[in-house]
Amino acid sequence: MIGGSTPEALAARFTGVAHMWVADGPAQRTERARRQLLNAIAANEPATLNQVAKSVARGAPAVSRSVDTLVRSGLVERMQDPAHRRRLALRLTQAGRERLSSRTAGNANLQTKLERLANSELRAVERAIEILERGL
Numbered sequence: 854m855i856g857g858s859t860p861e862a863l864a865a866r867f868t869g870v871a872h873m874w875v876a877d878g879p880a881q882r883t884e885r886a887r888r889q890l891l892n893a894i895a896a897n898e899p900a901t902l903n904q905v906a907k908s909v910a911r912g913a914p915a916v917s918r919s920v921d922t923l924v925r926s927g928l929v930e931r932m933q934d935p936a937h938r939r940r941l942a943l944r945l946t947q948a949g950r951e952r953l954s955s956r957t958a959g960n961a962n963l964q965t966k967l968e969r970l971a972n973s974e975l976r977a978v979e980r981a982i983e984i985l986e987r988g989l
Contacts, residue, residue, distance in 0.1 A: 928949035
């Protein structure tokens with residue numbers, strides 16, 4: 854652990870910050886929002902719409918429309934929650950998991966590179982990320 858962060862955590866933070874700085878167009882913002890929803894669903898599987906809305910800090914109606922798009926795209930499936938008949942549960946499909954793992958693979962590559970740095974260099978990278986995060 855370097856200054857409170859592991860190379861893995863720094864890789865994830867750096868990728869997120871870099872994505873925010875580089876991806877500025879509507880397509881990139883749409884993809885970022887899609888990934889945010891997919892991550893929220895994955896973290897809460899089987900997720901309810903309200904759990905996902907809370908995770909992404911958006912209203913349930915907007916999230917519902919976005920989830921409809923993810924379902925039509927084959928990235929998410931809705932199913933009846935076995936514990937509550939009237940509630941729908943959201944789960945990632947295999948395609949949804951693959952979509953998320955494509956970014957994770959990039960993190961793993963960056964993590965490998967960060968692991969080669971000296972502790973002082975990792976602290977400098979961490980400080981740089983903190984500066985970039987403040988600028989968002």
